[in-house]
Amino acid sequence: MDQNKIPQATAKRLPLYYRFLNNLNQQGKKRVSSKELSEAVKVDSATIRRDFSYFGALGKKGYGYNVEYLLGFFRSTLDQHEVTEVALIGVGNLGTAFLHYNFMKNNNIRITTAFDADTEKVGTDIGGVPVYDIHHLEEKLDDIKVAILTVPAVEAQVITDKLVEKGISGILNFTPARISVPKHIRVHHIDLAVELQALVYFLKHYSLDKPE
Amino acid sequence: MDQNKIPQATAKRLPLYYRFLNNLNQQGKKRVSSKELSEAVKVDSATIRRDFSYFGALGKKGYGYNVEYLLGFFRSTLDQHEVTEVALIGVGNLGTAFLHYNFMKNNNIRITTAFDADTEKVGTDIGGVPVYDIHHLEEKLDDIKVAILTVPAVEAQVITDKLVEKGISGILNFTPARISVPKHIRVHHIDLAVELQALVYFLKHYSLDKPE
DNA sequence: ACTGAATTGTGAAAAATATCACGACTTATT
């Protein structure tokens, strides 16, 4: 939209910076250097300065960054002033864990609606979130733009198609299935089994190398 | 160790390839082209061919790849012939979900041991995995080299230090804390709140751009 | 055997990301 020039790698680090700035602010810290931040978030200090620089000159030479100012800046950049509502599809092991988690703590994101096919689960409240029947997706999804997908892999594509039809913009997909969507819709995959296996692979083949 | 030349980006995709090859094999498919694979895993076909090429010439020009051969090759490359034992620390919402999940299905990885501080949980079996008291980490960790960390963020560093002392090689860290470890130890972070927030950020600022 | 369609493996180019290194500026101290 507005800042199409910001590299994706940078954009992915912004929420991380935001969280640590929040911590610092709560600890009453007034200023912070890229070096300090670097040690906290394990990102090279030059990378941090470069990342920040895409948004202009946010710091002061010889001084560092003013925590409060930087935090305020990122709050608006990350749209932390408004709550983003998210739907969760598939209230199983993983889905239930997410429903119990409070994403509001650091991020203004709230899972407001959940769906499942299991009649045992439909009608219940989990972590304060109502669970609706997946067949009522049409009516209950409202204008929610982001969905978390934690259904069995075989169901992933069918449900995705429904979400797309209903006008979803982004999907956080935890199933191992690589879902197909029209290209204006954004899908991020978090594939836990792959992550675990990749870690094991790195251990066996890259020992003593620098960590990621 | 042996193949230090393989790019990290490639290494991270290997488990994904492996899983899809497994699917194809189970479906009785005998051959596959990089183009087909590309559509299934959503990775550019040239990238797939390049990835495979680091391991030598695995395919045949004009034909594609033999599924069974490729699968066998990756099985040994990814050490799928031997089971990797993993410990899980923190049997809460997220930890419990993982204990119920069968990582053996596609990957020869098994969570064999879990630890928690809560006396209610200690002594129970969850998903067939015994939960030990965190104070018995010393005795019960044995020679497990990989740990999944799903404890509260404030506990993350303390427990990490214990794991390091006990000789762990890799940690899959789900806490928002950025833990410090000696540099021969590998840590992969999966930061769910960051992932969700990053997705939201992309939706607001990169609409209509190509998905990741 | 020949032809045409399919597909690999890879050199070369492009794009994306990370890091180095330093001039310019700020603050604190004497």
Next chain:
DNA sequence: AATAAGTCGTGATATTTTTCACAATTCAGT
């Protein structure tokens, strides 16, 4: 006021990753 220590912002460079594009090869059909 001068000096020293600290730190940013960024041009330049290095590294990593992706993509293009095509010669070489294989296969299937005639």
